Amino acid sequence: MDIHAIDWSKIEWKQIRPGVEQKAFSGDGATVALHRLMPGHEPRPHSHPHEQIAYIMSGRIRFFIGDEVRDVGPGGLVLIPSNVRHWGEVIGDEPVMNLDVFTPKRPEYAP
Numbered sequence: 484m485d486i487h488a489i490d491w492s493k494i495e496w497k498q499i500r501p502g503v504e505q506k507a508f509s510g511d512g513a514t515v516a517l518h519r520l521m522p523g524h525e526p527r528p529h530s531h532p533h534e535q536i537a538y539i540m541s542g543r544i545r546f547f548i549g550d551e552v553r554d555v556g557p558g559g560l561v562l563i564p565s566n567v568r569h570w571g572e573v574i575g576d577e578p579v580m581n582l583d584v585f586t587p588k589r590p591e592y593a594p
Contacts, residue, residue, distance in 0.1 A: 505592070516589075520581070532587075534565045537560065540581060541578070542579030543556045543577070548563055
């Protein structure tokens with residue numbers, strides 16, 4: 484058994500694109516990613532084969548998931564099924580901090 488203890492503060496933020504930053508960690512079957520989204524960032528509709536659960540830690544975000552739109556704030560969760568087109572847009576002037584869980588894991592998110 485291989486046990487890991489991770490300290491998010493020691494992982495550097497990786498810029499995905501202007502206004503979107505990420506820290507990530509993967510186990511054998513899932514990836515956990517911390518994302519920081521800035522107001523005014525460029526939304527990029529996409530889909531992937533991974534199921535995604537997004538937990539909003541701070542800020543407010545409008546999720547577009549398939550044909551549905553959901554506004555989510557701190558403490559809120561959304562489930563994004565695999566292969567469903569989705570994106571998020573920050574609502575207001577406060578950055579959004581969200582924790583995403585992906586399964587299966589996303590090797591491209593490895594630190």
